[in-house]
Amino acid sequence: EPEVTQTPSHQVTQMGQEVILRCVPISNHLYFYWYRQILGQKVEFLVSFYNNEISEKSEIFDDQFSVERPDGSNFTLKIRSTKLEDSAMYFCASSDEQGAEKLFFGSGTQLSVL
Amino acid sequence: GNSVTQMEGPVTLSEEAFLTINCTYTATGYPSLFWYVQYPGEGLQLLLKATKADDKGSNKGFEATYRKETTSFHLEKGSVQVSDSAVYFCALMKTSYDKVIFGPGTSLSVIP
Numbered sequence: 001e002p003e004v005t006q007t008p009s010h011q012v013t014q015m016g017q018e019v020i021l022r023c024v025p026i027s028n029h030l031y032f033y034w035y036r037q038i039l040g041q042k043v044e045f046l047v048s049f050y051n052n053e054i055s056e057k058s059e060i061f062d063d064q065f066s067v068e069r070p071d072g073s074n075f076t077l078k079i080r081s082t083k084l085e086d087s088a089m090y091f092c093a094s095s096d097e098q099g100a101e102k103l104f105f106g107s108g109t110q111l112s113v114l
Numbered sequence: 115g116n117s118v119t120q121m122e123g124p125v126t127l128s129e130e131a132f133l134t135i136n137c138t139y140t141a142t143g144y145p146s147l148f149w150y151v152q153y154p155g156e157g158l159q160l161l162l163k164a165t166k167a168d169d170k171g172s173n174k175g176f177e178a179t180y181r182k183e184t185t186s187f188h189l190e191k192g193s194v195q196v197s198d199s200a201v202y203f204c205a206l207m208k209t210s211y212d213k214v215i216f217g218p219g220t221s222l223s224v225i226p
Contacts, residue, residue, distance in 0.1 A: 004157060033213070042118070043158075043203060043216035056213060091158065103214065105150075105157035 002026040006092050006106035013082055013113055021077045021109045023092030032075045033093040033103070034067065036060075043091065049075065082113045116141040118204050118217035126223045127194055135189040135220045137178075137204035145206040147171075147180050147187040148214070152201045161189075161202070194224045 005024040013019050025032055034046040047057040049067055066078045075094070079086055090109045095102040121136040139147065149161040149171070162171035164180035164187065171178050176191045187204060204217040 006157075035214075035216075037219075040218070042218040043205075045213040045215070048213060058213075093158075103158075103160065105159070107155060107157040 002104070004092055004094055004104050004106035006090075006109050008109060009107070010110045011112070013111070015084055015113055016081050019079050019082055019111065021079075021090050021092075021111065023075045023077070023094075023106055024073055025075050025092070025094030026096075026104055027073070029094035029096045029104075031055075031095045031097070032067075032069070033095075034077050035091040035093065035105075036088040037091070037108075038085075038088040046077070046090075079111075082111075084113050087111055087113045116145070116206060116208060116215050118206055118215055120202075120204050120217040120220050123201075123219070124221040124223060126225065129196055129224055129226050130193045131224075133189070133191040133194045133198075133222070135202055135204075135222070137187045137189065137217060139185050139187065139204070139206050141185075141206055141208060143208065144182070145208045147178070148205040148207070149176070149178055149187070149189050150203040150205055150216070152203065152219070154200070158203065194222070196224045196226055198222060199224050 007022045032049040037043045047061045048055045064080045068076050092106040093103045117140045119138050146165045148163045150158045151161045162173040164171040167182035169180045178187050178189045201219045201221045203219045
């Protein structure tokens, strides 16, 4: 069965450093998403991406965040200067059409900012 | 704004026990409602869904009924198995063009 792959599974970084979280969506999917879950809190929407541009972003997704689909297969989330409060599990998701019924999630990257 | 609330976990049950995980939502209009499950070390997977009032979603022995009058979508299973141990997320989506809004998740552990 096709799956969304995220790497690394765990990333540790120092505050102020840049991190890039990587995702390989399912190959024929067109819609891409990032969500995050701070420990013990709810899963929060960050950004959706379609047709090589951001289609929606949350208030969490400020200027420190960016997304890119550099080569037609990878979908990355960059945090330019990490803060302690960025520590969370980050989930990538993709779908071939709009709507939650067709969303496939990766297993997540646990980001720890020290 | 739109939000989802779930019962606090963790929940620990013996095998074959009855499971209920409560979920209530706040939203305008008629959102679609979902339950996602996350097994250890894996991503979120759609477990079941309901798109209108009084719909019942079901899958793998789990059921949930969309109750608009109580704004609830409680997850139930008559007889849990050890393999059901996972984190369960209630979620809503206002329209098919909208993002998914998740609850905080409820961890379930089933012991033999």
